[in-house]
Amino acid sequence: MPPNPTILVIDDEEVVLDACTQVLASGSCQVCTAGNGAEGLLRLEEVQPDLVFVDLKMPGLSGLEVLEKIRAKHPRMVVIVITGYATVSSAIEAMKKGAFDFLPKPFTPDELRLIARRGLEHHRLVQQTLSLRREQEMLRENFAAIVSHELKSPLGALQQNLYVLVAELDEQLSPDQQQRFARLQTRLEDLLKLIHSWLRVFSVDINKLKETFQPTALAEVVAKAVESVQPHATRKGISIEPTVTEPLPLVNGDAGSLAEVVVNLLNNAVKYSFPDRPIQVRADAANGQVRIAVTDRGVGIAKEDLPHLFQDFARGHTQPEGVSGCGLGLAISRRIAEVHGGSISAASEPGQGSTFTLSLPAVAAAADSPPSPNSERKV
Numbered sequence: 270m271p272p273n274p275t276i277l278v279i280d281d282e283e284v285v286l287d288a289c290t291q292v293l294a295s296g297s298c299q300v301c302t303a304g305n306g307a308e309g310l311l312r313l314e315e316v317q318p319d320l321v322f323v324d325l326k327m328p329g330l331s332g333l334e335v336l337e338k339i340r341a342k343h344p345r346m347v348v349i350v351i352t353g354y355a356t357v358s359s360a361i362e363a364m365k366k367g368a369f370d371f372l373p374k375p376f377t378p379d380e381l382r383l384i385a386r387r388g389l390e391h392h393r394l395v396q397q398t399l400s401l402r403r404e405q406e407m408l409r410e411n412f413a414a415i416v417s418h419e420l421k422s423p424l425g426a427l428q429q430n431l432y433v434l435v436a437e438l439d440e441q442l443s444p445d446q447q448q449r450f451a452r453l454q455t456r457l458e459d460l461l462k463l464i465h466s467w468l469r470v471f472s473v474d475i476n477k478l479k480e481t482f483q484p485t486a487l488a489e490v491v492a493k494a495v496e497s498v499q500p501h502a503t504r505k506g507i508s509i510e511p512t513v514t515e516p517l518p519l520v521n522g523d524a525g526s527l528a529e530v531v532v533n534l535l536n537n538a539v540k541y542s543f544p545d546r547p548i549q550v551r552a553d554a555a556n557g558q559v560r561i562a563v564t565d566r567g568v569g570i571a572k573e574d575l576p577h578l579f580q581d582f583a584r585g586h587t588q589p590e591g592v593s594g595c596g597l598g599l600a601i602s603r604r605i606a607e608v609h610g611g612s613i614s615a616a617s618e619p620g621q622g623s624t625f626t627l628s629l630p631a632v633a634a635a636a637d638s639p640p641s642p643n644s645e646r647k648v
């Protein structure tokens with residue numbers, strides 16, 4: 270309960286107002302009263318109560334009308350309706366309109382105290398949830414700001430200086446020293462990549478992407494993504510086999526971010542797979558959606574992990590030895606898919622492999638589609 274809660278009681282019966290004042294004020298509550306609906310609404314704005322009791326049957330503005338007006342202006346205000354036995358059905362209607370509970374007349378002091386305590390507890394929980402949500406938002410924003418200003422810039426400068434230093438010292442460095450510098454550069458690049466990922470997750474600005482949306486051909490997106498992951502796959506002895514089923518409609522989107530999604534899916538497919546097991550990338554269209562499916566024949570995903578993989582920092586239980594990651598790739602990919610009005614899903618058989626499918630709403634038929642429908646083309 271809030272420390273000194275304020276309760277507003279709106280009722281046209283003097284005797285009810287007196288009884289409520291006596292019973293509730295004997296706790297640590299402040300009780301304000303109003304003899305009709307219009308006065309009640311004025312008092313409500315003045316005192317901003319933590320809980321409101323309102324009689325359903327009053328001359329002038331009825332309790333239901335008062336409830337509606339309160340809910341319209343203060344949707345989180347906790348309102349309990351007081352009702353006679355004859356009007357239980359309207360009490361139910363009031364509950365449907367957002368009343369927290371109803372108190373039938375006549376009521377005992379204990380019944381009044383009990384329902385008031387429950388109403389105030391509900392109010393406290395609502396306020397707590399709101400303030401937690403606000404805190405979370407602030408944390409997100411602050412985190413993004415701290416990471417970008419306090420870490421990203423100095424690390425970027427460090428990286429630049431390192432490049433210059435290595436270039437200047439080139440001749441004088443022993444092979445061992447060159448290797449150490451190379452490792453230093455790789456670690457710095459990893460760190461900057463990680464910061465970039467964090468910023469993508471925590472910045473609330475993903476919606477800004479929409480400003481750059483334009484009709485985009487996914488065949489090109491797939492080709493770019495494959496090109497960027499290919500060296501990594503080749504090092505692991507894995508081939509990537511893309512197939513585009515034409516005609517492939519365009520989607521409205523940001524090509525760079527969509528390529529990032531496909532790169533994330535491909536990187537995972539390589540990371541969680543084995544040498545000599547090819548990865549398939551299929552792009553096709555069905556039911557107004559364009560889909561890109563990445564299928565591997567790797568370690569697969571445990572059933573209990575599947576529903577959580579797209580959450581921030583989530584990692585599955587079937588991690589091959591020596592594989593590292595921070596559990597952000599899929600979370601970022603989901604956000605990018607959703608900002609495009611699309612979705613991303615996973616299906617897997619542990620030990621057999623996984624398929625991740627990105628679905629996006631199609632906007633138009635591709636201008637350069639070949640004449641024969643549903644012809645397949647390797648990219």
Ligand SMILES: Nc1ncnc2c1ncn2[C@@H]1O[C@H](COP(=O)(O)OP(=O)(O)OP(=O)(O)O)[C@@H](O)[C@H]1O
Binds near residue numbers: 569570588593600
């Ligand atoms: N193709 C896949 N096969 C098996 N497991 C996968 C696959 N893709 C994702 N996972 C599981 O989902 C988890 C989350 O993937 P996600 O890409 O978000 O993070 P990550 O790969 O661990 O790290 P990073 O943020 O560096 O990408 C992984 O840790 C892994 O357990």
Ligand SMILES: [Mg+2]
Binds near residue numbers: 533
């Ligand atoms: Mg990943």
